[in-house]
Amino acid sequence: MARMYHDVYGHLRHEDGRRFYSFAGEAEPTPETLRQHAEGIAKWCRDYPQTLVSPQPRPLPKPPNFSGGLDARVEYAELAAQLDAGTFRLRAPADSPAGLIVTHCIGVCQAPIIDHGAEIWCDPRVVPEDGDFILAALPPERCEAMGEYCRRDPMLRVIYGDKVSPVMVKRLRGMGGDWFLTTNNSAFPFDHCRSLAVIRYIGPGDSNYGGGVACAAQVDA
Numbered sequence: 001m002a003r004m005y006h007d008v009y010g011h012l013r014h015e016d017g018r019r020f021y022s023f024a025g026e027a028e029p030t031p032e033t034l035r036q037h038a039e040g041i042a043k044w045c046r047d048y049p050q051t052l053v054s055p056q057p058r059p060l061p062k063p064p065n066f067s068g069g070l071d072a073r074v075e076y077a078e079l080a081a082q083l084d085a086g087t088f089r090l091r092a093p094a095d096s097p098a099g100l101i102v103t104h105c106i107g108v109c110q111a112p113i114i115d116h117g118a119e120i121w122c123d124p125r126v127v128p129e130d131g132d133f134i135l136a137a138l139p140p141e142r143c144e145a146m147g148e149y150c151r152r153d154p155m156l157r158v159i160y161g162d163k164v165s166p167v168m169v170k171r172l173r174g175m176g177g178d179w180f181l182t183t184n185n186s187a188f189p190f191d192h193c194r195s196l197a198v199i200r201y202i203g204p205g206d207s208n209y210g211g212g213v214a215c216a217a218q219v220d221a
Contacts, residue, residue: 037140092126
């Protein structure tokens with residue numbers, strides 16, 4: 001029988017002998033996390049009100065007798081191989097960053113596709129689809145769990161400190177009729193999250209993405 005367990009980082013892991021899954025969990029938010037979450041969402045809404053009406057992923061059909069799995073680490077290794085070969089492309093790249101939301105990606109959970117400090121340009125008008133990198137608003141329960149994860153890792157504590165943004169860069173993936181958000185080592189259901197914009201341009205100076213311009217904000221990965 002398949003077994004479920006939490007690793008030292010609080011990730012829920014599932015092994016069935018065929019595939020390996022890693023699902024980032026939730027945690028009861030502390031009053032400080034709730035305060036930071038409310039402030040972060042309020043600031044985002046003031047700065048980028050156009051994202052409040054961003055289209056959401058379309059419902060997926062439920063396949064009968066689904067028995068597949070999602071291994072984010074394998075998928076990101078495949079993306080990294082594409083990047084090394086010069087064949088990786090965003091699903092819907094923009095010709096230029098003109099008219100797009102400009103921000104920084106803070107964190108390493110999307111590396112090497114989107115590195116810590118990378119400049120990203122995002123479009124709140126595009127319907128997010130499978131495989132897109134998106135800006136996602138996460139509920140406080142997810143932020144609390146991710147904050148706990150980061151506090152256990154010395155490198156991540158240097159990057160994030162004690163504050164986790166409610167707006168993060170994630171990759172959208174569909175599996176078994178449901179949407180998930182993934183990092184380079186974990187995944188969690190899209191439930192209770194919201195897509196704010198699709199990343200359509202990354203820079204500066206990489207031929208996979210385009211050139212660079214000045215940045216205006218920061219979001220966590």
